[in-house]
Amino acid sequence: MASLTDPLGLLRDAAMGAEQLGRGLLGQERIRLAVTGLTRAGKTVFLTSLLANLLAAGQGRRTLPALEAAAGGRLRGVRLVPAGIESLPRFDVAAHLAALAADPPAWPGRTEDLSTLELTLEVERRSWLGGLLGSRSITLELLDYPGEWLLDLPMLSQDFAEWSAATLQRLRRGPRAEAARDFLAFVDALPAGTPDDEALARRGFILYRDALRHCRDRLGLRFLQPGRVLNPGPRGEAPILWFFPLPHPEGSGLAMLLARRHAAYVADQRDNFFEPYFRRFQRQAVLVDVLGALHAGQEAFEDTAEALAAIAAALRYGGSWLDRLTGAGVDRAAFVATKADHVPGRQRDALAALLGALVAAPQNRAEGAGAATAVHAIAAIRCTEDDVVTLEGRPVAAVRGVLLRDGRSARIYPGEVPLRPPEPGFWDHGFFEMPEFQPPRLDAQGVSGVPHLGLDSLLAWLIGDLL
Numbered sequence: 001m002a003s004l005t006d007p008l009g010l011l012r013d014a015a016m017g018a019e020q021l022g023r024g025l026l027g028q029e030r031i032r033l034a035v036t037g038l039t040r041a042g043k044t045v046f047l048t049s050l051l052a053n054l055l056a057a058g059q060g061r062r063t064l065p066a067l068e069a070a071a072g073g074r075l076r077g078v079r080l081v082p083a084g085i086e087s088l089p090r091f092d093v094a095a096h097l098a099a100l101a102a103d104p105p106a107w108p109g110r111t112e113d114l115s116t117l118e119l120t121l122e123v124e125r126r127s128w129l130g131g132l133l134g135s136r137s138i139t140l141e142l143l144d145y146p147g148e149w150l151l152d153l154p155m156l157s158q159d160f161a162e163w164s165a166a167t168l169q170r171l172r173r174g175p176r177a178e179a180a181r182d183f184l185a186f187v188d189a190l191p192a193g194t195p196d197d198e199a200l201a202r203r204g205f206i207l208y209r210d211a212l213r214h215c216r217d218r219l220g221l222r223f224l225q226p227g228r229v230l231n232p233g234p235r236g237e238a239p240i241l242w243f244f245p246l247p248h249p250e251g252s253g254l255a256m257l258l259a260r261r262h263a264a265y266v267a268d269q270r271d272n273f274f275e276p277y278f279r280r281f282q283r284q285a286v287l288v289d290v291l292g293a294l295h296a297g298q299e300a301f302e303d304t305a306e307a308l309a310a311i312a313a314a315l316r317y318g319g320s321w322l323d324r325l326t327g328a329g330v331d332r333a334a335f336v337a338t339k340a341d342h343v344p345g346r347q348r349d350a351l352a353a354l355l356g357a358l359v360a361a362p363q364n365r366a367e368g369a370g371a372a373t374a375v376h377a378i379a380a381i382r383c384t385e386d387d388v389v390t391l392e393g394r395p396v397a398a399v400r401g402v403l404l405r406d407g408r409s410a411r412i413y414p415g416e417v418p419l420r421p422p423e424p425g426f427w428d429h430g431f432f433e434m435p436e437f438q439p440p441r442l443d444a445q446g447v448s449g450v451p452h453l454g455l456d457s458l459l460a461w462l463i464g465d466l467l
């Protein structure tokens with residue numbers, strides 16, 4: 001059994017149990033749940049909390065009541081399936097739980113964003129009179145992949161010239177132009193028919209990559225392509241990534257080299273990511289840091305909205321070439337506003353409403369086929385309690401939590417979450433305080449789960465019907 005000095009003993013026990021269980025599981029039921037979101041949306045924290053709370057529920061704790069209610073029974077056992085011969089990285093649940101169990105507790109470290117993990121769930125069924133109806137074993141397969149890659153979907157239908165034109169147009173707009181100044185100066189100086197020169201191609205790629213990183217890290221922008229430049233994934237940075245948009249994208253020489261790489265990249269994403277993974281998963285959670293986008297300001301918010309619209313369209317559209325990718329797979333997709341513990345109670349409803357407005361923009365409304373969608377506002381790991389502060393003599397709803405930067409408890413008035421995408425005037429008031437909170441410490445044996453807000457209701461909607 002797990003001991004106090006071995007905070008992750010529970011995990012080891014769970015893995016060992018799964019080995020025995022695994023043998024009897026061939027041909028058993030399987031639920032495939034994919035989780036995505038742009039960098040820092042909260043994917044790693046979400047999966048860590050999901051696992052901690054499922055493992056605890058398997059030990060008899062009532063950590064996910066809405067899920068158990070939807071399943072019509074109790075989770076009797078939850079086990080990690082031990083690593084087999086998978087070619088993908090495994091979600092490092094032990095390291096993430098160890099971070100939360102440390103003193104002081106820390107957030108899970110940054111991850112390479114493509115990983116999988118499998119669990120077996122044993123659900124005990126009871127009739128409404130309380131009689132036991134037996135139990136079922138179900139394999140839950142989780143896939144964590146970077147949302148940035150979904151933004152490559154529109155690239156599948158563009159050739160290099162079309163992609164170059166659209167990308168350069170976006171890059172010349174607003175604050176992007178400043179972030180991309182060196183890159184734009186470089187490509188604008190390249191005449192049509194520039195000869196094929198590897199050093200030049202390399203230099204252009206590095207300038208382009210730096211511009212994308214600047215847009216993401218300093219401006220909070222999200223609609224950035226290609227996704228693997230920002231998030232190379234387990235296969236690392238390879239020559240097929242070394243392209244960038246050109247003002248004269250046609251003809252021979254450099255243009256042809258970049259066009260060949262662009263085509264190879266698009267084909268590679270289609271064959272090695274969209275086709276094999278996207279298609280196999282029935283259920284999809286799309287995590288969005290809506291509060292972070294509000295906090296980052298108008299440009300960042302509108303850009304996040306544009307990225308989200310592209311992702312939502314990809315998941316919902318029926319009858320198009322996208323349908324060939326999505327149609328066979330995802331039949332339920334939940335859009336999830338994360339980190340909702342940064343705002344007090346009523347504002348969490350506003351947060352869900354705002355996300356609903358963003359993903360239901362008219363241009364995304366699917367006709368006919370496509371996944372059923374829902375919006376949720378959750379905190380995978382709840383770090384705050386609701387509280388009240390006085391603002392200009394008036395009591396206003398606030399939250400109270402321990403700040404990561406100095407370990408002190410603070411009451412924070414976050415500002416008001418708008419119900420709809422805000423009017424320009426909204427941004428004048430400098431919305432939104434959003435400090436990093438310290439996560440609550442995981443108990444030493446990891447048996448009581450992790451406090452959350454709404455994780456169980458989300459899971460009930462996403463997979464409850466399959467349990």
Ligand SMILES: Nc1nc2c(ncn2[C@@H]2O[C@H](COP(=O)(O)OP(=O)(O)O)[C@@H](O)[C@H]2O)c(=O)[nH]1
Nearest residue numbers: 039040041042043044045107339379380381383
């Ligand atoms: N307060 C709070 N912060 C969160 C929550 N989820 C994520 N965060 C914060 O967001 C950061 C990024 O989360 P992470 O899961 O690593 O994002 P990823 O890049 O999508 O995997 C974390 O380090 C936390 O600071 C949450 O439920 N509550």
Ligand SMILES: [Mg+2]
Nearest residue numbers: 043044110111
């Ligand atoms: Mg991560």
